[in-house]
Amino acid sequence: MIKVLYLIPKPPDISDEQFHRHWREVHAPLALSLPGLRCYVQSHRIKHPGFGLSCPAERAAASPEFRVEQLNDAQQVVDVEHLEGFVAEENRVIWP
Numbered sequence: 001m002i003k004v005l006y007l008i009p010k011p012p013d014i015s016d017e018q019f020h021r022h023w024r025e026v027h028a029p030l031a032l033s034l035p036g037l038r039c040y041v042q043s044h045r046i047k048h049p050g051f052g053l054s055c056p057a058e059r060a061a062a063s064p065e066f067r068v069e070q071l072n073d074a075q076q077v078v079d080v081e082h083l084e085g086f087v088a089e090e091n092r093v094i095w096p
Helices: 016-031 057-063 064-073
Strands: 042-047 088-094
Touching: 016 042, 016 088, 057 064
Parallel strands: none
Antiparallel strands: 042 088
16 A cells, blocks of 8 residues: 655644644545545544553553664664654544
8 A cells, every 4th residue: 555644734823623623624525525545544643641551552662672672673774863753543534
């Protein structure tokens, strides 16, 4: 599967709530009319209280195996000091 991913910046003059509402309720329905589009998923950044044990991905990232094996391997090809991530909630608009 080929995917196109964008990190879309929000204009400073609208709130997070306005941005996400527009993206879900106005922009997403427009995708339904695009010819040939077989899958369209939005990933909305959500506020997250921090790392805890509530999420399997967080438990994995906090494990010794991640720190030793995964991080050491990633450092071979990733500038980990400048690596950024976020927690997102999927909004499946078109799903096969």
